[in-house]
Amino acid sequence: MPQVHITVGDEGCQTANRLRAIAIVVDALRASxxxxxxLGCGVGEVWVVAEVDDAWQLKRQMADALLVGExxxxxxxxxxxxNSPTEIAAAAERLRGRRVVxxxxxxxxxLLAxxxxxxxxxxxxxxxxAVAQVARVLAERFTAPIVIVAAGVVGRGVEWATEDIAAAWHITDRIGLPVGQAPDRPEGDLIAVFGASLHGRELLALGLDSDVRWCAQTDIVTAVPRxxxxxGKAARVVAN
Incomplete structure (x- = not known):
């Protein structure tokens, strides 16, 4: 029976690659x-790139694409x-049927790693x-482990992000497979954990409390990005 592993940062990406796993990328505040x-708003495809320059380059190739990012x-x-789910939800009519970089x-x-x-x-x-159900089906189809990559923070000495670990456990509970490697589960309800996290506090200081509250909700979206x-330098992401 496949196992679920919760891993962190770049090491987690390497683990998913090495095991040829079903990877779930969790960046709870706010990219995921x-x-x-x-995709839940009806966007046809999301082209994910690592750098701003790459986004502009794709935009030149896809003149109709909308640019989303921070x-x-x-x-x-x-x-x-x-990179704001509340901003996106408020513009659902404008986004339906479009493609996004x-x-x-x-x-x-x-994700790209x-x-x-x-x-x-x-x-x-x-x-x-929704993502737990899809991941389990894929794990059983390919006889592959599930590696949940808690994204953490690129460019800081410590990659750990408490809100990503909490979200990873939230998904793990719904997969229903044995748990292998995993850090301890953060204590507290989601809104408390998200708001008290380092990045959560940064977002609150910027007045983005509505995004923090949105991201701490459970099962408000049925779309599973895959x-x-x-x-090239991009990943084409669609609803599973």
Whole structure:
């Protein structure tokens, strides 16, 4: 029977690749929630890239694409939307049927670093049950472990992010398979854990409390983002 492992940061990506696992990339604040919300709003495809320059390059190739992303938790200058699930949800009518180019400080990079995994999904609390169900089906189909990659923070000495671990456990509980490698579960309810986390406090200081509350909700989105293909520097993500 396949096992579920909860791993952290770049090491987690390497583990998913080495095991040819079903990878679930969890960047709870906010990339995973934003990507799931985009697809839940009817976006046709999300092209995920690591760098802002890569996003602009894709935009030149896809003139109709909308640009979504942030650096330092703030919308990239010239982009259509920030990495904000509440902003995306409020613009659902404008987004339906469109394609999006997306970049973020951490989550985008983690997703792209899982290129050798058997399959790559995007999940967090907002689509926990849906992503858990898809991951289990894929794990049993491919006889592969599930590696949940708690994204952490790129560019800091400590990659650990409490909210990502909490969201990873939230998904794990719904998968229903034996748990292998995993850090301890953070104590407290989701809104408390998210709000007290380092990144949560940063978002609150920027006045983004609505995003923190949105991201701490459970099962408000049924879309399960899945990488359909890695193309050059990008990943094409669609609803499973």
């Amino acid at each position: 929630a934003t990507i799931a919300t985009l 650096r330092g938790s703030v919308k990239v200058d010239g982009f259509d939307f920030s 997306f970049t973020s400080t951490t989550g985008a990079k983690r 899982c290129r050798q995994a058997q399959a790559v999904l995007v999940g967090t609390t907002v689509n926990a049950t 990488v359909a293909a890695f193309v």
